Amino acid sequence: MAFALLALLVLTACSSGEPSTIASTREPASPTMTPVPTPSPSPVLFRSVLVVPATASPTPVPIYHGGPYTVAIEAGHGGPGWFGASGYGPNGGRLIEKDLALDTALRLDELLRAAGFETVLVRDGDFTLTRFDGADYRSNMIAETQARVDLVNASRADVLVSIHFNGSAYSSLRGTETYYNPDRPFGAESYALASFMQAAVLSALAGLEHDVNDRGVRNDAEVGGDPNNAHSYLLGTNDGFRASLMPGVISEPLFLSNATDAARIAEEETRQRLAEAYRDGIVAYFVWLQS
Numbered sequence: 538m539a540f541a542l543l544a545l546l547v548l549t550a551c552s553s554g555e556p557s558t559i560a561s562t563r564e565p566a567s568p569t570m571t572p573v574p575t576p577s578p579s580p581v582l583f584r585s586v587l588v589v590p591a592t593a594s595p596t597p598v599p600i601y602h603g604g605p606y607t608v609a610i611e612a613g614h615g616g617p618g619w620f621g622a623s624g625y626g627p628n629g630g631r632l633i634e635k636d637l638a639l640d641t642a643l644r645l646d647e648l649l650r651a652a653g654f655e656t657v658l659v660r661d662g663d664f665t666l667t668r669f670d671g672a673d674y675r676s677n678m679i680a681e682t683q684a685r686v687d688l689v690n691a692s693r694a695d696v697l698v699s700i701h702f703n704g705s706a707y708s709s710l711r712g713t714e715t716y717y718n719p720d721r722p723f724g725a726e727s728y729a730l731a732s733f734m735q736a737a738v739l740s741a742l743a744g745l746e747h748d749v750n751d752r753g754v755r756n757d758a759e760v761g762g763d764p765n766n767a768h769s770y771l772l773g774t775n776d777g778f779r780a781s782l783m784p785g786v787i788s789e790p791l792f793l794s795n796a797t798d799a800a801r802i803a804e805e806e807t808r809q810r811l812a813e814a815y816r817d818g819i820v821a822y823f824v825w826l827q828s
């Protein structure tokens with residue numbers, strides 16, 4: 538009964554849109570209530586981690602400084618309402634982009650810290666930073682992306698690395714691509730980071746004897762031929778949106794919708810090699826900056 542009551546409290550908290558009330562469910566609601574045993578794990582559906590002041594500085598993060606450098610890692614999608622692409626592994630197991638992106642992001646986080654970087658994980662679990670209730674998918678996506686960009690901007694990270702896996706209605710589409718936005722003050726740096734990371738990923742996949750298909754470093758603003766596409770908010774500039782303030786890329790190393798690529802993604806070793814490739818590309822970028 539205690540657990541049922543807790544579940545009700547959580548549902549109520551989530552439908553109220555007040556993230557702070559989620560934390561209160563960890564405490565007894567009244568002194569007369571029997572203490573509720575901590576469930577494992579607590580069913581947090583979204584987590585608000587930052588309130589950004591309206592006067593947040595739009596000043597881009599300085600490109601050149603002596604370090605240490607901070608890398609913001611964004612695992613694409615997340616939570617109960619934003620799955621991203623999906624596919625099936627060779628044994629028929631379901632592969633979901635939000636989970637695989639998180640797995641790869643956590644691996645990259647560990648590797649970067651071991652290499653002396655500071656890191657900021659936009660999410661370290663299966664959640665979103667805003668309510669993502671699916672009522673208006675595009676609005677949900679833009680609001681969530683804004684929360685993520687605000688968080689990264691507040692951290693003053695030197696670069697933003699977003700990890701995704703691709704999907705398409707055309708199952709024959711496969712291969713590796715990295716997105717950046719050239720129309721920013723740091724467009725050249727974003728291009729360099731994207732190029733280093735794309736090269737490192739291709740090399741890693743070749744090392745796994747994968748049938749590599751280089752789809753190139755691509756302009757994020759041209760996805761779908763629409764410069765206002767929802768995909769472009771993370772790296773681009775859009776009306777009414779507080780843009781990211783540092784060089785950034787979106788990596789789409791393989792397609793979940795393609796059987797050859799999906800079989801590769803399903804292997805843990807692939808995700809480890811991808812994380813190592815991201816690290817190598819990021820290191821190469823900072824070496825290049827200092828050259």
Ligand SMILES: [Zn+2]
Pocket residue numbers: 613614621622634701702703
């Ligand atoms: Zn994605």
